[in-house]
Amino acid sequence: SDYSQEPPRHPSLLINSKVPFNAEPPRSALASSYVTPVDLFYKRNHGPIPVVDDIERYCVDICSLIGTPKKLYMRDVRMLPKYNVTATLQCAGNRRTAMSKTRKVRGVGWDVSAIGNAVWGGAKLADVLELIGIPKLTCSTQSGGKHVEFVSIDKCKEENGGPYKASIRLSQATNPEADVLLAYEMNGKPLNRDHGYPLRVIVPGVIGARSVKWLDSINIIAEECQGFFMQKDYKMFPPSVDWDNINWSTRRPQMDFPVQSVICSLEDVQSIKPGKVTISGYAVSGGGRGIERVDVSIDGGKTWLEASRSQKTGVPYIADHVSSDKWAWVLFEVTVDIPYSTEIVAKAVDSAANVQPENVQDIWNLRGILNTSWHRVQVRVGQ
Ligand code: MTE
Ligand code: MO
Structure with a gap:
């Protein structure tokens, strides 16, 4: 994979891995401001940062089980009512290093700063889905669609070179009060490349892994997303389960994070x-x-x-x-x-x-x- 076009980053970030780029701010810098500055916000990637240079032609393909697919351009997203939602994004792996000290675990060695609080600006996913005929507060469609899958542009090795993806329940996606956003702004400025330019999903209250960056397509599907990060990662197992006796299918993908x-x-x-x-x-x-x-x-x-x-x-x-x-x-x-x-x-x-x-x-x-x-x-x- 090609890491020759990575964006510039703040020198005070503590780098956990250079490729893919995973870094967090020093803990002392984190709690000094309610809204985390973009430069200091943790960066969690699974591959190179995609380059989107033709913003006029950039669009998200939306496919549902019924009706015709739609191409959503940035001008379509901007035409919808804009919401600013202050939400904390936290990686499920935050504080992993401390857990590893009691018994070894696999994953990026985060201290306590794989978390940040930002003002995300964008359209509500519930409004976007209404454009393709899915009403607000939908629990399941006639044709059985129950999940909304987000697929990225990036490429990661866990998906054998395919894109990062995740899904949430349709009932959450179509609930305006769940505040799920297609965000194009972070702290009042256009998203930067590290955080998902030009468009990313923000799923408030849920582990960061479901807030897919660099959105490429949205699919309304019958079953939850079968991608690696939903099915073979980001699941909570009991202490008795280790790599020699793990059965991934026994647990559900983690969604909400705990206190x-x-x-x-x-x-x-x-x-x-x-x-x-x-x-x-x-x-x-x-x-x-x-x-x-x-x-x-x-x-x-x-x-x-x-x-x-x-x-x-x-x-x-x-x-x-x-x-x-x-x-x-x-x-x-x-x-x-x-x-x-x-x-x-x-x-x-x-x-x-x-x-x-x-x-x-x-x-x-x-x-x-x-x-x-x-x-x-x-x-x-x-x-
Ligand atoms: N989206 C894509 N396309 N690729 C990724 O690697 N990482 C996820 C999520 N969305 C990821 C992604 C994970 S695990 C987290 S914790 C958050 O993005 C991190 O978002 P941030 O880098 O903006 O802080
Ligand atoms: Mo994460």
């Missing part, structure tokens, strides 16, 4: 002076569930303090979907006195009262996905 929180203001291990320390980070849950609470411990989880939470400055955060960005992370902060070396821990609770698991061993899985265990950092206090 997560991470301390970004401290490295593990961090040396500090005794005294007041501000502990800050992010917390987010999938499926549009807001963050109800973030607990911080400075004694390894024996006692807890509640951190303050925020989204937009000056607007109180309430996890009620009306005054909050329901698909977006919250930033948390608490100032504490740390007199001696200790373990600092964060854990969040979402609006369905889901909590993070205490120990990573209990959720170990061979692909190293969804490490949402309590986030722990060691601090060494010296004079």
Whole structure:
């Protein structure tokens, strides 16, 4: 494959792999802004970044089981009502390195920054599907179509040189409140090549793997997408399953991500002076569930303090979907006195009262996905 036309990237990104390009920002840079700058947003690719230079001729083929196929040009997408949705995108492999420390897993070695929060601008998929005669809030069509498949332009080795693809349920795709977008903007600017120029899917509240970049076609299909990343990857297995006894067909593709929180203001291990320390980070849950609470411990989880939470400055955060960005992370902060070396821990609770698991061993899985265990950092206090 050809990596001669990769775009320029920010020098402070921590590179996990050069080809394909996989990189994340330093954790200290991540929680310093509610909206993650595009340059610092993690980049997760499975092949070379496609080159789309003739934007006039670029179009997405939409095929359904009924009716005639349609070609969707950028001008057609731009003609539909434009929505700006603030949504956190998180790779299922975020925090994989920490899981690998208890028992080896396969996959890109992410620290805690394979996640970012952006304002995605574009058309709602529900509006696009209406153009080809699929009404809003459709659960299944007469001809049996139940899933919407997104196929990319890129080429990856996992698909034997074919394109990256994924699908979501038709009921989610046609639900305007699910806010599934065909996005052409990120933080108010046209998408850049790394993030899917000219058009990508954003599926809020769902693992990043389903938000297909560089969209080439949309297919309404009867069964879920049979691609590698749906059927042979991004599934959550129990700790008893390893590479010698895995049966992929026993599990469903992961969609919503679980409740997560991470301390970004401290490295593990961090040396500090005794005294007041501000502990800050992010917390987010999938499926549009807001963050109800973030607990911080400075004694390894024996006692807890509640951190303050925020989204937009000056607007109180309430996890009620009306005054909050329901698909977006919250930033948390608490100032504490740390007199001696200790373990600092964060854990969040979402609006369905889901909590993070205490120990990573209990959720170990061979692909190293969804490490949402309590986030722990060691601090060494010296004079
Ligand atoms: N879409 C295409 N076409 N190719 C890819 O490799 N990677 C997926 C998803 N969409 C991918 C893709 C994965 S695993 C993630 S986590 C997100 O894109 C990452 O999006 P980002 O690079 O914009 O952060
Ligand atoms: Mo991912």
